[in-house]
Amino acid sequence: MSTLPIFKAAAVQMCSCSSVQDNLTFASNAIQQAATQGAKLIVLPEMFPTLAVENGHIAAREPFGAGPIQDFLSSQAKKLGVWIVGGTIPIASTENDRIYAACLTFNDQGVCVGRYDKIHLFDAKIDAGKEEYQESKKTLAGSQPFVLDSPFGKLGFAVCYDVRFPELFTELNRLGAEIFILPSAFISTTGKAHWEILCRARAIEHLCYLIGANQTGKHCNGRCSFGHSMIVDPWGIILAEEKEQTGMAIAEIDLNKLHAMREKLPLNAHRKLKF
DSSP states (O other): OOOOOEEEEEEEEBOOOSOHHHHHHHHHHHHHHHHHTTEEEEEOOTTTTTTTSTTHHHHTOBOTTOSHHHHHHHHHHHHHTOEEEOOOEEEEOSSTTOEEEEEEEEOTTSOEEEEEEOOSOOEEEEETTTEEEEGGGTEEOOOOOOEEEETTEEEEEOOGGGGGOHHHHHHHHHTTOSEEEEEEOOBHHHHHHHHHHHHHHHHHHHTOEEEEEEBEEEOTTSOEEEOOEEEEOTTSOEEEEEOSSSEEEEEEEEHHHHHHHHHHSOHHHHOOOOO
């Protein structure tokens, strides 16, 4: 049996602020640090350049394939010779007042090799009249699950609220995913209750690794993010976690271990319900 990839991955944790440029500067420093520590696959959190920027999702939107945020991700990947999953960034749609929350992946040559548009949008009344969210007001939902072939294995993509929908992960698994990529801006209120258990459950259900890169702390616009970015192995063990501070979780991913687990516990062969 041929040897499968073994490599280091990093989940960057940010507290995005009111300046796109400051957010890019923080991301640049974090990417450099991760690369210095040997990470070859680096995942940024959801809306890392624009989360707390006033009207940032709309004002900073870019056409797919061109724009300063995409140029930043491309140049960082090429300069450091790493693969970067750019969390999500606002990509223009055909509607003037809504964008796609697009998760773009750049290879070590700086080429964008994959795009996933967030499918499940966070429209929730956590505390009616006090803590409410309506992501669909400024964001269009994607519709297509996405798995990307990479030198690290097959990457299956989801974003934040997507993690609550196990059927998406079942489909990613059906498409061959070995590593789930989960950029997030999970709020503190629900994160305390559900973030860890959801990340671990999605990994366990399909014997996949999961890389969850989250926002953290209180942002300048008052939003509070949970943090606790983590890398989880296929047995549900948290290999690395950055709790509340900005920084990163970094760990080794070994696909040989993953496939050995799948041979011992052949879940896919045992599935009775097909979606």
